[in-house]
Amino acid sequence: MSDNVYMPYLMKITDIRDETPDTRTYRLEFTNPEDAKKFTFKAGQFGLYSAFGGGESTFCVASSPTREGYIECTFRVMGRVTTQLRNMNIGDIVGFRGPYGNSFPIEEKFYGKNITFIAGGIGLAPVRCVIWNILDLRDKFKDVNIVYGARTYQDLVYKHEIEEWEKRKDVNLVKTLDPGGDKAEYGCSGWNGKMGFVPTVLKESGIKGDNGVAVVCGPPIMIKLTLPVLKELGFAEENTFTTLENKMKCGIGKCGRCNVGSFYVCKHGPVLSAAELAQLPDEY
């Protein structure tokens, strides 16, 4: 093993799924079987994915640690790296450094509880990792609620999986689109979910915070508006978790750009409870 902490694993793209016009999911498998054998990660961790020639970009691992042998990542085309990644095909090689950061305290805090997931847009990616982690160990938890919303029908990611969760008897799924998001121009025909913003829909969902743990992920504004609703529903701040997203370059606490006060998102995060979040300076 190299002593160079910036050295990536080489991974091969083995599956591609276009989630939305500008969002893609790749399934990646290690090219070196030795790496695959040694590799483990936990729900909530992230990595740096590189398109050789373009550079590195940070995304969470979107697949569950219970599904071994591969990892998945979902990204939106935004800049140089993601544009280059988007142009790749099955069989192409990408770099991966990780897993980095902390994880959701599933064993410590989630076992035996009612679990509620709240996600907006591409924010479902980190949440999806936990969802599958929990569904794969379903009997260890009580009720499972998923509240997922997006701006428009077109912006819903993991559409197949949403359908699958919807069909399951042991999952309560509430899906919603922002007002106006069900127009035909977004590829929508006969929307059977709710219409409205995630915090409002959550409030009216009948979900209760008793003996509950919540996982929230989405755009900053959604998180800011959802946290008070969760409190209202009775979720303890210590049992409400989110992940912080900040620009990162190294992922390992060196490059100095992801910190919010003394909290280095890459080292102390990205997962933190609402109680911890309230302690941070407002600079994220």
Place this chain on the structure above:
Amino acid sequence: MEQLIQKAKDLLSKKEVDAIIGYCATGKDEAKPALIYQAEDAGELIFNDRCYNNLAVYLTRKDVKKLKKIGIVAKGCDIRAIVNLIIENQIDREKVYIIGMTCNGVVKPGSKYASLKSGKCDVCKVRNPHLADLVIGDKVTEQVPMDKKIKHADLEEFEKKTREEKWQFWVDQLSRCIRCNACRQACPMCYCNRCIVDYNTPQWIDTRSNPKGGMAWNLVRAYHLSGRCIDCSECERVCPVNIPLMLLNRTLQEEVQRSFDFEAGYDLEACPPLTVFKKDDKENFIR
């Protein structure tokens, strides 16, 4: 000074401006830019030959742009910048109250206060403010008449070099660039919301402090300033590694003067030639 402080107090207390950009003293017999928001702080304002900063750079800073009206203490060279900012629609003439200062030049080269090696004041034609709401200070004699074309001595000297020598000179100088962006941030004409070096799709300019990046960055910046540079020499003064950036800017300035008979920042009605389109342009590729 009395008059400056009094005027600033008036403007601020009557709420004619939200803030005044001026100079105040540092602890070391120097002057530094200061943004004064309260009338009671106006007493801090000073003006002397150490006031070399071009304060027009603050007019386009995000927080200053949000203000309704702003006062600015300005020497002739600063006013040239303000003129150009008005022409390029970056600021409204109505939004700026210009307190023009007559000026006999700021610290000279070799002074212990600042390394103004190209002597920005040698070629100054605007020791008396050419656009102001109020002029403070006695009228001073202009050293260079407005209609005289002047060429800086450094440039004369540089032009004697051969092509190869010139190239080698710039390779040496620009590879020293540490890419701190001080030149850009100090430049009143560098106001782009997103500078070309901050783009990465595509990445036009290498962001690294290597010879390639240093060369690309400084040349692109110089080109973007051609016909727009108002000769304040701030980029050169603030460069931590003393790259003679004004030599580069003046080379292009000379080119613009030769081709278009234009100098930036004197006339509110005259647009920098490379920013306008004219049907009678003498080059036919543009028509």
Place this chain on the structure above:
Amino acid sequence: MADVFLTHDKARELLIHLSANGVEAFGPVEKDGIHIIEKIHEQSPINFDYFITTNSIKEALFPRYEKILSYKISQEGVEVEDVPLDKSIVIMGGHPCDAASIPLMEKLFGWDYKDKFFLKRRENSVVITLACEEADNDCFCTSLGYSPRGEVGSDILLERVSDNGWKVKTLTDKGKNFAKEYADYFQSSLEADKKYPKLADKDVPVQFDPKKVKKWIDGHFEDSLWEKIASNCWSCAACTYVCPTCHCFDITDDATMWSGIRTKNWDACTLPYFTLHASMHNPREEHFQRYRQRINHKYSIYVNLFEAVSCTGCGRCSRACGARVNILEAVKMIDNAAGGK
């Protein structure tokens, strides 16, 4: 042990000899009126008559840009190659405020994940420091517990005894071995001039209490004082790039179709786009927020993480700032705001 001395001429010869023999030798050169620390080659105009170099010795251990890996792309896939770091390094010409930054940077680069690019370079280097003979109003090393004649981080300390030479103080085994290996360049006597040493700790007065400063910062993230402190900051990176302890960097690729390198390059929290998200959201939108980060990082965050202030009081940032933002003034304003205890 008998006294050992080194003259400027011999030091110059030594640096050039080292650079000619495969050692990465860094020393002070005079260029267009300023002194900077840079890699020495045969023609370098090495000069030791300066108050302080514009840049710090950071150049040597954490270069402006540095290859961290290279790769080849072919039809078969990608091949990534590591970068060997085996060159010896000699750094001469920094002051105690430069050398003191090394143990500080070591904490960060060794925090959990070991960044070999800094750590290995550090391991391979001999740090030869010049004790200060001059200080200006921007100097404040003593306020942070350092000294103009301090030994922290150095392997050898050179104390000026005459206009053209120093008394050599070897501080570590590395320093001793170096002095032994290059004994030819050192000498056993040198006529001392009474005017040296010119500077003692008391000549650089203590001006604030970093503990008090930290305490204030921790309780005042939102405070109008920050806007006042940084009111004239125009957000360039001159301060951070000349700073011996600023360590933020970017990672970028430089590639053609079939091969490329990945590099670690200096970057700075004071630059507007440092923290900009791809979504265009920027957690530090305003100039004062960025400057706050710089002070906060040095005087509070670093203390929380590594129990040390990440500033050595060299004053380079103040000297380099074209807008005349002065770190000492800033910290003193905070110290004042913190009041009595």
